[in-house]
Amino acid sequence: MARGLKREHAAAWLLLGPSSVALTLLFVLPIGLMLVTSLTDPRVSLAHYQRIFTVPLYTHVMLNTFVTSLIVTALCLVLGYPVAYVMARRSDWVSTALLTIVAMSFWTGFLVRTYAWLVILGSKGPVVATYQALGLGGPAPKLLFTSFASTLGMTHILLPYMILALFAVMKKIEPEHLKAAASLGARPLAAFGEVFLPLSLPGVVNGSLLVFVSCLGFFVTPILLGTPRDMMISQLINQQIEELLAWGFASAVAVVLLVATGLILAVYNRFAGLDRLWG
């Protein structure tokens, strides 16, 4: 028995060992080196971390990242819920069409969608043209390279994640529950509020977490559509590396982002189990 177990252990580690070593060397080690850099470049100190949390410029970046991520998450939830609801409650061509559109959006690369917003919001784009055609007077408001553009772009890109997370939970809600509520005299709105909404909450939590965490570290869209005046964390990292070659400080900012993300996921793991997030 003990011998059989030992052999089983040996077989498991023969299969898992090489991959585990490779991931440790090719993923954990690079992250570890970055952590070391944040503490030692240019000299050994905690100065970078102190600056991140005390210099107004950087605390503003942290706060802005947090607030923007909350706004994007709320927008995705408000926009995504009705879509997921209709997809889950119907089983006709409407449901299939919606799922097809969500899947197309999901698989279209970030760059393609960011480029599309650049065209739509640009000074030669349809929004400005409409504004001028309506003769609302004055120069058209500047849309591109603002927090508004960046928030809109990120919402558009992350919305499919929210819808798919909501849909995964909603499609498992038995229609019988709602029928039972109706037969007991609940009006449709009450049946929705008392039965469907509470049962869909795990999807709301999953989708919100996924969108919020993705948004914290979002890179391409804030840089291309946003403004350096309202930087997000990833813009700060990019600026510190690209313009200043400040390895130590950029690494410290990345570590703060990593720890924040890790804490949020750890809390979720404590209450729900991480496996459910991607399940």
Add this chain to the structure above:
Amino acid sequence: MGLILAILVALFLLLPIVIVVPMSFSTAISFEFPPPGYSLGYYAKYFTSEEWLEPTLNSVVIALGATVLTMLLVVPAAFGYVRYRFRGKAFVNLLMMAPLVVPHVVSALAYYGFLGRARLTGTHLGVIVAHGVLAVPVAFLVITATLKGFDRNLERAAMSSGAGPLRTFFHVTLPVLRPGMLVGALFAFLSSFNEAVVVIFIGGRQATTLPRKMYESIRLESDPVIAVVSTLLVSAVVLGVLVSVFLRRRPAHAT
């Protein structure tokens, strides 16, 4: 009411993707919508310029290389993970999922430092290593799920009929698992092909992929050829999604 909202949101998702198509046939020299005129000029430019064809080729080569690396890392690990009980299982799971948990911009900076020390920034090998590792979680999820659904009685039947372990593996286990493996490999390929953050940090001139080229093109020059590339990418996605929807609706077919 819900339906109307859902349709409006679906249009919000769809329209920006559709808008790149007329843009690709435009004659404008910058990003202008609606286009002032239509031509195939930018298609001709895309299909004849090294500047765009090379990143396209790089994207394919790097995504293929990354897929091979991902599968080498994931397939044995998935078998070990699903089929055996051992101490440290939760830790192995965390290790395999780590690249998904860490924000890409953090991984990108870490790889920039790490691969720089190894003199691998700006090389195909460097990007393949990074993309191969980053695609591990998604492939691991797909392939462990496939393995959990595998009926081991099939293997026992083959063994008791006299087939050796290797013969059983190649003639029974692998054919049954093939669809799941292919989906895992496809996800790994797409993960690398669409990846835009790490490659912006480490790709350099030599290993520029399409997303990196598009990023630079938007930032530096507003080259309208990007609309052609976008249209081709969107067409591929539309084709892929429609095929998968069609396959899913076909009843009674083993997946």
